[in-house]
Structure formats: structure tokens, C-alpha cells
Amino acid sequence: MKKKLLLFTVFGVLGILIVLSIQSVTDFAGRFIYPLDDSYIHLSMAKSFAESGVWGITKHEFSSTTSSPFFTFLLSVVIRVFGDWEYIPLVLNSIAGVLLLVVLHQYLKRYSLITYGVVLLGVLFLMPLHLMIISGMEHVFHTLTMVLILFFFRQYIEKGEAGTFWMMVLFSFLATGFRYESLFFILFICIYLFFMKREFSKSILLGVVSLLPVVIYGWLSIREGSFFLPNSLILKGNTFTGLGAFLIRIGGNIYRGFSVMILFLILLVQIFVFSKSGKSISDKIVKNAVGLVVFGGFGIHVLFANFGWMIRYEAYLAVLVLLAIAPFLEMVFERKKEMKYVFAGIIIVFAASFYIRFIRMIHYQKVASKNIYEQQIQLADFLHQYYPNSRVIVNDIGAISYFNNIYLLDTFGLGSIKVAELRKNDHGKFIRNKPLEDYVKKTAIDENFELAIVYERWVKMPDDFIKVATLSIQNNYICGGPTVTFYAIRSQDAGKLRAQLTEFSRHIPKDVSLQILK
Secondary structure, eight states: OHHHHHHHHHHHHHHHHHHHHHHHHHHHHSSOOOSOTHHHHHHHHHHHHHHHSOOSSBTTBOOOOOSOHHHHHHHHHHHHHHOOOTTHHHHHHHHHHHHHHHHHHHHHTTSOHHHHHHHHHHHHHHTTHHHHHHTTSSHHHHHHHHHHHHHHHHHHHHHOOHHHHHHHHHHHHHHHHHOTTHHHHHHHHHHHHHHTSOOHHHHHHHHHHHHHHHHHHHHHHHHTTSOSSOHHHHHHSOOOSOHHHHHHHHHHHHHHTHHHHHHHHHHHHHHHTSSOTTSOHHHHHHHTHHHHHHHHHHHHHHHHSOOOTTTTTTHHHHHHHHHHTHHHHHHHHHTTTTTHHHHHHHHHHHHHHHIIIIIHHHHHHHHHHHHHIIIIIHHHHHHHHHOTTSEEEESOOHHHHHTSOOEEEESSSSSOHHHHHHHGGGTTOOOOOHHHHHHHHHHHHHTTOOEEEEOTTTSOOOTTSEEEEEEEOSSOSSSSOSEEEEEESSGGGHHHHHHHHHHHGGGSOTTOEEEEOO
């Protein structure tokens, strides 16, 4: 009864945090704005697929822009049934957040009230759950499916029931479709089934089914002339570019993911220090099966995936680590007098993670939404007013695509496969790429593009493009840069673009600077 009361209290706190976060944005924007432009990428692709049957950032061409095919598809289904509404991700994430807490209740109810409460509140504040909900991204659904995988994995180890295995297979399939990083953890579950339980066929079956979303989506992408992997993974992933660069990237991940790495230290202590030393290695593995799966998957994530960007990439890791250390927390809380130093260390780690992941992000969430409102939403509004159906060169593509019907050339490459092919060897760095510059110029002229709105440092525009204006925001935290530059493709269009921007400048937010160049 006390655990259910605590669960409903957490529901209430979560609701309050969501409402306060939304209110903090509507105070300056007049409506809620997602803190990431990527949220609008999902929406734009989902709308395109729902309304036109085209899987792309616009309805005009295929693009493998999303790194979460199942989330984008889920949004498209809801848009198809209920119509387009920009807050569909917020509603769906709220439902998924409630389901996540219910599943966590089932997962944790075997533990004492204090362990139950610490882990549940840890998910609320250290994920933090409300931030992932209002991000409008796939991370709540991904975390939900990953928790269900661990839940049924633990049950299958303990009881060996066929039904729990098939549920594990189902949610492994779904989790991979929401984020490919799920495979890092499923790999170690397959290894456990293969070597510890000697269930060779089940291990292989689980692996094959889990890979299906990657294989099917990859086959469809190749058929449409794109890469096997989504463009974002090709352009942003931790690819091997030499041992030195690879190690630097790993170091950067550890630095950006510090708030989760310190939680991971508790898992390391659990596995390597406080495992029962008198038992065999096999017994230790069985006893720490969930912890070892999380340990292995976490390690591969550090090597090959990303951290950062509003702490969202590692949000699911915080939840999985919390679940994995629950048995250790239970032991420490029961023996806190004789393990007082370990108890104190846990408190310090939780406090540090709470400060970084909750206290600081309360501030940065509002800043991020303000950045998106003052930059991406203003650009979308400008295009909607003057160029709603035009051909535009851009390199940040979410809001401007969702709120308009433009044809775009994305110089970053997420929405344009030819650009992605030209940039794939840049390994996420913005360097001088002459073939890309030549391609942008030729495409702009041959296909009658009207203007370019770009971050200049991301790609150099052709010399004969006319720089007309810059739009700058203050205190940039989340956008690709504080300043975007407007170019006219042809000299005869520069005067018209200047006049349009001059008129538009009368209605922009007070903290935005729109400078018209002569």
C-alpha cells in the first residue's frame, strides 16, 4: 500500500514538472516549443508519410532522416487517424511515461520501500523523466521497451517460462526499432542465453528478431538509393577514423556523460567488489545477470554511440543502471551502519547526478526552447510568410520543414542523400569540402533554388551567392550556432529578399537581432 501511494505521488510530481516546464516556455513564446529541432524532424517525416505516403523530411522525396523509425512511424499512424497536431509527441510521451512508471513499480515491488523509492525517484529526477517527455523525442518509448526487456529477462532467468521469453523477444524487436543502441544490451542477453543457459536456438532467435528492424529499414533505404543505416548514424556516429581520434571521441563521451558515469561506478562496485567471493564464476554471473548485461551494453554505448545534447542520449542508461544496482542498494540500506562509507558514497553520487541532470537541466530546458523559438521557429515563420512552397538551401531542417511545404537541399546531409554521400567521410566535422560546395552551387542553379538559410561554419556557400542578412540569438545552448545567414541565389533576387526581411524584422522577438546587409 505504501509503495502504491508513493507511485501515485510520483505521478503527481511528474505532472507538476511537465506543467511547469510547459508554462515556462509559453510565458515567452505564447505556446509550447520543443527544446530540440529534432522533434520537428520526427513530426515533419511523420506528416509526410501520413499524408503523402513519402518517407522523408518533405513529401517531395525519400530521406532516411530519422534514427528512430518506429517512433516516426507511430507518430504517422496517429496523424493519419486523428490529423496533424504538433503536440502529438508530447501526448504520446506522457502516456509512455505513465506506463514506464507502472512497469517500474512491477519491477521494483520485490524490494523494500526505501530501495523502491530511491530507484523510482531516481528515474523521475535522474533520467529526468519529465524532460524526456517534453523533448518530443523517442527516448521515453525506448526506455520503456528496454526496461521491459530487463524485466522479462530477469523473470526468464528465475522461472524459465516460455511466455516470458517471447515477451522478451517482442520488446527486443520494438526497442531496436526505437533506438539501434538497444542491440548493445540484447547482444549480452544473447550471450548469456547461449553460454550460460545453453539455449542456442533461443539465443540465435532473439538476436535475429532484434536485428530485423535494422535489416528491414536498411533494405528499404537502399532500395530508395540511401544508406543501409539512417543518415544521422552515418554522419554523427562514433565511427573509427583512426585510433587517436577514436580515443578522443570516447574521452569526450565520458566527459559529456559524467552524470551517468558516476552512477555507473556504483554498478562497477556491485559487480567487482561486493559479489560473493566464495562462489564460482558461473554463480556470480547468474547472480549478477542483469547487472552484467547493463555493464556490457553501457560499455559499447560509450565506445560507439553518443552522449549529450540535453542529456538525452544517455537518459535510458541512467534508468537501466538504476535498475541494475537495485539489489546492491537493498543490501547497503539493510547494512548501512556497517557499510556507512559505501552508503555515504552512494549519497554523494546521487546528489551529484541530481544536480547535473535535474537542477541544471531545469534551467537549460527553458533556454533550449527559447533558442528554438527565436531561431528555428522564426525561420519557419519567415518561410511560411514568403516562401512556403519554395526551394530552399538549409542545414537545420526540422521546424522549417514541418511548418512549410518546401523543397529543401540540406547541406548537413540528414535530408539529402547526395549531400550525405559527400559528407560521410567528414566524420561529423565541418571542414572545407569542395565537392560539396560545387554540388550545392550546381543544384541551386539547375533546380532554381530561391534562397539559402544556413550556418556559415557548417558549409561555405558559393562566392556568387549574395549574402543578404544575418539572424542572431543570445545565450545559444541548443542550436547549431547563434547566427544563421540568408543568401539570395541570384543577384536579381537580393533586393526582394532584403525587403521581405526588413518587413519581417518588425515582428520578431525582442532578443533576436536581424541585421540587413547592404
